[in-house]
Amino acid sequence: MIDNGPFKKQKLDNTVETSNDISKVDLSSFRANNNSFLSSTKHPLGILPDGNYLMSIRGSNEKKKIHAESVQKNLGHLSIWSYEQIIDFVKNYVDDPQTVKSLQQTSRLMYGLLYEDDIWRNCYIKEYEALEEIQKTKDVKEPIIPFKNLGASNTWKGSWRRTLLNIPQDEEEAMIQSQELIFSDFLFRPYQNRQINYRKTFKQILQLEDTNYRNCNNGNLFFSIDRFSKEEFYNDNKFESNYYNKPFILQNTLDSGAKRLDKIEDLLNTLPPESEFRQEVVKWSLMEYFKYFHANKDESPLYLFDCNRDLLTKLKDYYVKPDYSSLDFFNVFEETRPDHLWIIAGPGNSGSTFHKDPNSTSAWNQLLSGLKLWIMLPPDVSPPGVIADLEEENVTAPLSLSEWVNAGFFNDCLKLCEKNTLNKKYCLIGCTYPGETIYVPSNWWHSVINIEDSVAMTGNFVPKENLHRVLNFFKNKKLQISGFHLKNLIKSMNEFWSKNSNSYEGPNATLSRIIERFDEFFTSGRSVNMLNNIDDEDCGVLEDDSNSILNEVPIYEYFALLINSDPRFNSYLKESMGRLSELEKQQNNKNPPKVKESEMWAKLVDNSKCFEKGANSGFAFNFADESSDEE
Numbered sequence: 001m002i003d004n005g006p007f008k009k010q011k012l013d014n015t016v017e018t019s020n021d022i023s024k025v026d027l028s029s030f031r032a033n034n035n036s037f038l039s040s041t042k043h044p045l046g047i048l049p050d051g052n053y054l055m056s057i058r059g060s061n062e063k064k065k066i067h068a069e070s071v072q073k074n075l076g077h078l079s080i081w082s083y084e085q086i087i088d089f090v091k092n093y094v095d096d097p098q099t100v101k102s103l104q105q106t107s108r109l110m111y112g113l114l115y116e117d118d119i120w121r122n123c124y125i126k127e128y129e130a131l132e133e134i135q136k137t138k139d140v141k142e143p144i145i146p147f148k149n150l151g152a153s154n155t156w157k158g159s160w161r162r163t164l165l166n167i168p169q170d171e172e173e174a175m176i177q178s179q180e181l182i183f184s185d186f187l188f189r190p191y192q193n194r195q196i197n198y199r200k201t202f203k204q205i206l207q208l209e210d211t212n213y214r215n216c217n218n219g220n221l222f223f224s225i226d227r228f229s230k231e232e233f234y235n236d237n238k239f240e241s242n243y244y245n246k247p248f249i250l251q252n253t254l255d256s257g258a259k260r261l262d263k264i265e266d267l268l269n270t271l272p273p274e275s276e277f278r279q280e281v282v283k284w285s286l287m288e289y290f291k292y293f294h295a296n297k298d299e300s301p302l303y304l305f306d307c308n309r310d311l312l313t314k315l316k317d318y319y320v321k322p323d324y325s326s327l328d329f330f331n332v333f334e335e336t337r338p339d340h341l342w343i344i345a346g347p348g349n350s351g352s353t354f355h356k357d358p359n360s361t362s363a364w365n366q367l368l369s370g371l372k373l374w375i376m377l378p379p380d381v382s383p384p385g386v387i388a389d390l391e392e393e394n395v396t397a398p399l400s401l402s403e404w405v406n407a408g409f410f411n412d413c414l415k416l417c418e419k420n421t422l423n424k425k426y427c428l429i430g431c432t433y434p435g436e437t438i439y440v441p442s443n444w445w446h447s448v449i450n451i452e453d454s455v456a457m458t459g460n461f462v463p464k465e466n467l468h469r470v471l472n473f474f475k476n477k478k479l480q481i482s483g484f485h486l487k488n489l490i491k492s493m494n495e496f497w498s499k500n501s502n503s504y505e506g507p508n509a510t511l512s513r514i515i516e517r518f519d520e521f522f523t524s525g526r527s528v529n530m531l532n533n534i535d536d537e538d539c540g541v542l543e544d545d546s547n548s549i550l551n552e553v554p555i556y557e558y559f560a561l562l563i564n565s566d567p568r569f570n571s572y573l574k575e576s577m578g579r580l581s582e583l584e585k586q587q588n589n590k591n592p593p594k595v596k597e598s599e600m601w602a603k604l605v606d607n608s609k610c611f612e613k614g615a616n617s618g619f620a621f622n623f624a625d626e627s628s629d630e631e
Helices: 050-056 061-080 083-093 097-104 108-113 117-135 160-165 185-194 203-215 230-235 238-243 264-269 286-294 309-314 329-336 401-406 409-417 464-476 486-504 512-523 526-533 548-552 555-565 570-590 599-614
Strands: 227-229 248-251 276-279 282-285 304-306 341-346 351-355 362-369 372-377 395-398 428-432 437-440 445-450 454-461 623-625
Touching: 061 108, 083 108, 083 117, 083 185, 097 108, 097 117, 097 160, 117 160, 117 282, 185 401, 203 428, 227 230, 230 238, 230 248, 264 286, 276 286, 282 286, 286 341, 309 341, 329 454, 329 464, 329 486, 329 555, 351 372, 351 395, 351 401, 372 409, 395 401, 401 409, 401 445, 409 428, 428 437, 464 555, 464 570, 486 512, 486 526, 486 555, 512 526, 512 555, 526 548, 555 570
Parallel strands: 227 248
Antiparallel strands: 248 437, 276 282, 276 304, 304 341, 341 454, 351 445, 362 437, 362 454, 372 428, 372 445, 395 623
């Protein structure tokens, strides 16, 4: 924040006129309020945080002795393990729900350790993925029901545990209490995170955004996302002149005759209940997802995120693509273009952790029902709580949105907002309401929290203003390319080159090197070899330890040649190639030459990591790699 000495910072809220002097503004009134529920949250099994052990047990030698004896009695030889190690062992090596149930019934302490629904979810999903792989080899597709032979339910029962053990949703359970036996942040935090009430947590921001929505403006100059009426935005040609690289929200983007969604069940007015959609790691019917949607206990609820073209065609009356996405350079790929249109649905408290959209594309997101909170940061600003390597191939973040908020990282985003100026934004925060469409610029970090049950449509596209960034991605970040089905793509390349190779015989300064590389791919026989040895999976999930496939397929060259051959787009190619060259120079200046790594240092680092993994730290959030194409 700018320091102007004697100025006293003034708190900003939605009831006062915004100050134009950022040095006088304090955004602390918009901080996430975690205190409203954290202190009063009580685990249904009586499990307590580590801190309670320090206060109520450790201070008394008698209580400490009794507690240690109780743990020994409940766990036997397993008492030498930490609770985290026991749970990790069960997740990794116990493969069926009946065995988990038997382990859970061995003692009061084991009942508490293995009650957490994430353990049962892990069991279900591992079996589901294994059965899905088997089903790929079959001609006849059947509904996948994990552990059907062990009596698991074929429909959702309100939790993963109840579903796997086939316990009716209305049947009461004993709920064996811990009685000051289990003290663990590891077990208490997931339950605590699930209790978050985002309407209370973000009360001040939601009030401000409600005012912005009703007045169709930006109520403060420091973190809200610019909002326009559709007419004002297009009449002033704002996208091409100023907003192709800035987030903004358009109101009233749905046609007056568009079908409306008040709740997710309204999709049944158009789609049959047996319509199958992908929900992250599972693929359930729409009706089955409805049951999960309204009754689940997950810290991170499953998100319906699907690009099924046949089903989305039936939903065309529910949404309207924004005009600024009509000139889309990915249209040159025609049927081989990466999936680019999705339906997104999730219950309140679901959402997507920080990510950038694939292949450096831009995106629009149109809310059909519900309420979404957006946190957005420009490409060069790292989101608080998120760690990415230099190439952003590996991104590490908290496991859930609620964990990210409770750890204070949202409040760190507000501190970034205090640095915003008219010319430079470090973080923007805003909400979208039904009928509004938000624009996500190329390479912007964004995270989305569903304040309410929400349904949206979203699409990725490449406007002319960001074409050079996509060309740069295809050329210099090949291993991060996703969405293409390579077998189909290489066939398309082959057909294109058979028809067009003769037209490039003359000199072409802009494309000469591109033509040479593209032609060499076919004359060398690599294209034939790949067609014989790869399947048609999304190239983003190919198992390719040598990294040879994506490095060899000339996707960048093919994209440039397709643009050059298309009269709708070829006039933009030369300028974009020039901007690409400038972008590469900037990147080379920022990235110093790599120094050869010391083998001794590498061994020391590896040993250090092994030691860290074995350490038992009381308040360590569990972080994992995230790879999401959501929103």
